[in-house]
Amino acid sequence: MLKKILSMTSSTQMLVAMFVGFGVGLFFGESVSWMGTIGTSVILLMQMTVLPYIVVSLVGGIGKLQKSTAKLIFSRAGLIMLLLWLLAIVMIALMPLSFPVIESASFFSTSSIEPITPIDYFKLYIPSNPFESMADGYVPAMVVFSIAMGLALIGMQGENKQQILTFMHTSSEIFSRITQGLVKILPIGIFAMSASAAGTMGVDEFASMQVYLISYFVLCLLLTFWVLPWIVASLTPITFAQALRISKSSLVTAFATGNIFIVIPVIVEECKQVMREHDDLCEDGATLIEILVPIAFTFPNIGKLTVIMFVYFAGWFNGTPVDIASIPSLSISGLLALFGSVYVAIPFMLDLVKLPADLFQLFVMSGFITGKFNSIAAVMNLFALTLLTASLFQKSLKLRPPQLLKMGVGIGVSMFATLIICRVGMGMFIHSPEITSGVIANMQVADKVPTKVKKQFPVVGQTPTTPIRSIQAIRDAGTLRVGYIPSNVPFSYYNNAGHLVGFDTAMATKLAEDLRVKIEFIPFRKDQLAASLKAGFFDIAMSGLAMDIEQMDALSYANPVLELNLAIATKDHLVNEFKSNEKIQEMRNMTIAYVEHSDAIEDAKKFAPNIKFVKIAGYKDFFRQKTHKYDAVVISAQAGSAWTLFFPGYGIALLENQSRYPVAYAIAQNNQSLLNYINNWQRLRKVDGTQEGIYDYWMLGKGAQKVQPRWSIMRDVLHWVD
Template structure:
């Protein structure tokens, strides 16, 4: 049995490895999650020879060309190839429009405020130091260097050139042999990654993979059976039906085997046959076809370019779609990186658009399935490129305006119908994951002390005032009175059962527990904070208070408990516009709400005179607005993220001009003993990690949901393990 498996084709072995891996993952569940390390090791081994192979294969492949052949290829065929690449890249960039809209939100993540490293395009594309480019993995720069060396070799003569070409050919063969050997262990990596994914990925994540697979299959079919044949039918005497029927044999073979190389002779004969049918085949034309197909095979084909769609899917899957401004650089860099292996190109492109590298495992798992579809797109690309070049050579390529219009209309209709159909179809069956508002709305304060929560605001002049209670008076009274702001997510708010919860509510409970007293929460309005403290309505205010310089002479702030990052909350569909300073300056009729940060708002008014700023009493007035009175609100990234859990239709933008501000607890100016205690208490709780645990729970959502073991046969069906 084992001998029979090893005698199978590698594609069959990979298919078996995938299904066996899925079976193992479903059976054993999370206990096989460690297999991902084996999968990663195999992928890293597969990448071992790729970069040097690009170098020697391009130099040797271009360098051995005759000058006349190189001129022909890089002028006529090169121009047609470039145009086909641009068309394919445009179609690929449009395909994400077919992804279904998924409304989602998440807790605050520190990665959202980390500055994004600017792309050094000079290093990316210009090999000023080729060795540095290779060491840093700058694939586009390596390709440019390799092409330059190959072109230089064309103009050389003599034994030295032949020695270099022989060395390049021999080295290329060495790398090919290594790769063929490594392919034998690739099924092991696919098995390991499939088992790990099936054992650890949730149902929602598996469902999301359908989006990539369906859109990818449709993209390849659209290119193969509509766009590319339509170009041939529009620009040459060959009809649409002839283009499809004559290439049928090579398409079927490529799909069945997943191998393009073996159908090169078939493509050559198909191209000769179709040109002969139209009496357009000369002896020189036949020679052109025989030379062009194998040389074009060494360049990235449209089938290979389609894998760029995975990067767009990875952004959608990760909840951080690829920005429109990044598409040109992604397309160019992706094209150049695909001169080599996809095993280097995909991680490179993921890193380029700042997406997690571990998403690459999803690509590898699906690679041999999608490979059959990109094989047919690659074959049709070679066929169309050769036919168009031959037609240009025989002067029967028709570039009249009516034909170009016909081609454009046909391609446009096909793309629009495909995207609309996919968007509607996938939208009906692929739904948003469970809304996370249920998570934050059910969170609870862990430290339990006798607690009383008042909801009625005390009124100055009406509510009886009390003497300011110092630390000794609080202990004698047996109750710590804490001021809070209602609906101040995630610092102080009511959960689903009406309990007052939040980061500062939890901190206040811990403070009361350490003082060995009960706790009583009293609501207050921010503009009356100092007067409320002086009136003794409460002892300390703990509710995400931004330190206000205008209040510092009226009350005392403790040491800052947190430093928050200023952000903008707005509707998902316009959130990216607030990330770029130039886009903000171009906005018109935009109203920005704010609750605090008056000094920052005054600076913003000067910087953005095109925006209208309106002060509101609370953040709930923005998120719960019934009419579109405000377009955005100034808020901290931490609080804004928490609000988007309740209102997933909103998102958070970190502007280019970033700003941080401290939040602190406040006591009456004369209450020095309580202030000293709180300052020392905060230092202690920061050092012992208690404050970090509260922060991780309320701000980052760590431990907010009960992580249940992944469903598995061994646990949930057979009950062999707990």
């Protein structure tokens, strides 16, 4: 059995390893999650020769060219290659429009407020220190450096040049042999990563992978069997049918083996043959084809470029789509990074657009399925590039306006139809994950003390007042009275069971537990907070209260319990508009609601005089508006994220200046004993981790959803383990 496996081709071994890994993952479930470390180790080993290989292969490959050949290739073939790259990049950038719309939301994440390190484009593209560029993994800079060295070698003569070329060729062979040796253990890495993914990945994640695979297959097939042959047929004497006929055997071979290199001789001969059929090939033209195909093979082809689409998918999958403004940078950087291995390029591109690095495992897992399809796109790209360049050299390439118009309209219409069909089809058969509101709506506060919740608002001047109670009076009475604001997610709100829950509700319950008293919650309106405390309606207000300068003369604030990040909540399609101060200033006919932060709103009115700001009673008035009164609302990022769980059509935009503000508990102005106790109690509960645990649960959602063990045959069918 082992001998039979070892006799398989490497691509077959990888496919077998992937499917066996899936089987192992489904059988053993989460108990094989540790295998992911083996897969990661193998992939890192595969990457170790990539950067050196880029240098020696480009320097040696370009350096050995004759000046005339290099000029011909870089001028004519280079121009055609750039145009084909541009077409592919545009099509790849459009393909995410086929992804189905999935309304999703998530709890607040601390990663969203981490400072983003700006991209240093000088270091990314200019190799001022090539060794630093290599050490830091700046692949585009390394490519620029290698091309510059190769071009410099072309103009050199003598034995020194030959020694350098020999060294580069020898080094290239060394790195190739190392890679070939590592390829033998690659099936082990594929097996381990597939087993880990199948054992830990949820059903929703598998369903989402279908979006990438379907759209990727469609893109590669469209390029291979429609767009590239049509371009050849429109600009050269070769017909559409001939373009498909001559490429058939190479396409089948590349698809079956996943190896483009082995079909290079076939591509050369087929291109020469079809040119001869049209009496359009001189001796120099044949030589050009023989030189061009191997050199073009060393450059990124359209098939390789299609992997950029994984980055767009990763953004969609992660709920943070790649911003339109980032597409040019991603495309150019991705193109240059793909001069090397995709296993270096994909992590580099994920980091470039600030997506989690662990999404790379999804790419590796799907790579040996998608690799079959990008191989056929790569082969057709080599055919198209060679035939177009040879026709230009032979002066038989015709730029006829009617043909160009027909080709442009045809490609545009076919792309549009593809996007519509994929969008509708995937929207019908690939369903959204479960609605996230069920998670936050079913969260609970631990019932450790007897609790009473009043829903009737006390009215100043009508409801009987009571004396302000010191900490000792509260203990003597046996009840702590806490003021709360209803529907103030996630600080105080009613869950599906009708219970009052939330961060401050949990903190208040813990306070009552430490005081060893019962707890009673009384609702209040924020504009009557100071009067309500003075009237003794409750002892302390705990409900996500932003510290307000105007209120400080009328009540006392305890030490800040949290620092929240000021943000804007708005419809998903408007989120990016609020991330830039410049775009906010340019806004017209926009109405922004606010509940608090009056001082910040006054500054905002001066900053953006064309925006209308309207004060509302509570955040529910914005999120539950039936008519389109308000375009956005000023809110904390933490609270806004929680509201989007109920209303996933909304998103959160952190302001460019990263404004923060404190929230604190409010106490009657002269109640010094309670104020002292609360300050000391908060300090203790921060140090012992109690507050952090409550914050993680209510703000970050840690432990909010009970994670069921991944389904596995071993557990759920055979019942070998519990």
